[in-house]
Amino acid sequence: MKxxxxxxxxxxxxxxYKICHxxxxxxxxxxxxxxxxxxxxxxxxPNFRGESKFNxxxxxxxxxxxxxRLRNDKKxxxxxxxxxxxxxxxxGDTHSxxxxxxxxxxxxxxxxxxIEKALVLLFLDGKxxxxxxxxxxxxxxxxxxxxxxxxxxxxxxxKNI
Amino acid sequence: xxLDDLKKMTDLATENYKPVNNNTMELINHxxxxxxxxxxxxxxxxxxxxxxTVVLFSIVFSTNAQAFHSVxxxxxxxxxxxxxxxxxFNYDLVKKLQDPLGSTKENLIAKISRLQKSFxxxxxxxxxxxxxxxxxxxxxxxxxxxxxFIGWFKIPMALRISFYCVFVVIQFMLKKHFYKKQFGExxxxxxxxxxxxx
Numbered sequence: 001m002k003x004x005x006x007x008x009x010x011x012x013x014x015x016x017y018k019i020c021h022x023x024x025x026x027x028x029x030x031x032x033x034x035x036x037x038x039x040x041x042x043x044x045x046p047n048f049r050g051e052s053k054f055n056x057x058x059x060x061x062x063x064x065x066x067x068x069r070l071r072n073d074k075k076x077x078x079x080x081x082x083x084x085x086x087x088x089x090x091x092g093d094t095h096s097x098x099x100x101x102x103x104x105x106x107x108x109x110x111x112x113x114x115i116e117k118a119l120v121l122l123f124l125d126g127k128x129x130x131x132x133x134x135x136x137x138x139x140x141x142x143x144x145x146x147x148x149x150x151x152x153x154x155x156x157x158x159k160n161i
Numbered sequence: 162x163x164l165d166d167l168k169k170m171t172d173l174a175t176e177n178y179k180p181v182n183n184n185t186m187e188l189i190n191h192x193x194x195x196x197x198x199x200x201x202x203x204x205x206x207x208x209x210x211x212x213x214t215v216v217l218f219s220i221v222f223s224t225n226a227q228a229f230h231s232v233x234x235x236x237x238x239x240x241x242x243x244x245x246x247x248x249x250f251n252y253d254l255v256k257k258l259q260d261p262l263g264s265t266k267e268n269l270i271a272k273i274s275r276l277q278k279s280f281x282x283x284x285x286x287x288x289x290x291x292x293x294x295x296x297x298x299x300x301x302x303x304x305x306x307x308x309x310f311i312g313w314f315k316i317p318m319a320l321r322i323s324f325y326c327v328f329v330v331i332q333f334m335l336k337k338h339f340y341k342k343q344f345g346e347x348x349x350x351x352x353x354x355x356x357x358x359x
Contacts, residue, residue, distance in 0.1 A: 002186075009185050035188050040261045042189040047262065064261040064268045067354055070196040070346055105167050115357040118265070124168050137266025138358060151164050 005045050012058050022117050023066040036069065037062045052134060059135045067114045108157035116150050123147065200343060201255040204248055211245040232298060232307040243290045247283055254279045258347065269355045276348045280340050284333060295325040
């Protein structure tokens with residue numbers, strides 16, 4: 001079972017990293033969250049019966065872990081690293097204008113609430129609404145409304161760029 | 162830039178992704194460092210003195226017949242037992258709060274409901290057990306006067322009942338305070354997340 005789990009994690013580690021980048025604000029916090037998500041996945045793995053895709057299940061566990069956790073170190077004040085989300089999404093194009101756009105967009109995403117961030121994360125990952133519904137438990141019509149609101153919010157936040 | 166444009170770029174970025182290759186095996190063998198895991202550990206540590214105290218009480222009871230017939234000793238043991246049950250409830254709650262399974266909505270509803278119901282359940286259990294303790298104390302004293310309580314039973318009954326009530330209220334307030342300290346932040350966070358969902 002351990003071998004299969006490790007293989008699955010290897011295949012999906014990018015998704016876990018994405019979640020950590022969305023919900024943690026600095027490197028230490030990101031590493032802690034990554035480990036916590038792995039632990040929860042490992043603990044929950046015996047209960048995974050394949051009723052949904054592994055990827056969907058992983059997103060459920062990882063998002064729930066990331067969103068509901070409280071940082072145990074209160075002194076760990078968040079220092080926002082403006083490029084922490086964008087670097088991961090860079091395409092290798094070193095054009096500084098593009099980088100600025102990335103940074104602005106991801107800074108805007110960082111201002112969204114936790115549920116909105118989860119929606120953006122799943123949207124960016126190309127998940128269909130039906131799968132987002134399974135992961136978050138929000139009905140498809142509500143998801144569409146929320147997504148439109150988020151797009152509008154982000155448009156407003158980045159309109160000067 | 163719009164979110165749809167960003168999505169196209171992120172799709173492109175996927176091709177450039179290089180695996181990080183963290184040692185998953187090592188990571189899953191570590192203990193959780195989450196706030197809830199720390200709280201669970203703290204409660205678990207708090208549970209350890211109880212069995213030791215019970216053993217100590219047993220030794221005292223078996224060696225000292227006077228202690229065995231002392232209402233005060235049995236009262237202390239009962240209070241310890243009630244608080245032990247209270248800690249067990251909290252430990253079970255923390256364990257369940259760490260469960261990340263199910264959709265986000267289901268998960269939040271389950272956790273919020275658990276947190277809200279748990280305190281009510283704990284309060285009810287403590288109230289019943291402390292009331293029972295007061296009744297037993299009154300009955301024992303009625304049939305078998307204990308030297309330690311002779312002064313206490315010279316006080317009018319109405320005053321004694323008032324004292325029991327005050328005791329129950331104080332322990333309730335204390336429990337509420339500690340419950341809020343331990344779980345208040347969690348409940349607030351989960352409620353806030355649930356509001357974001359709706």
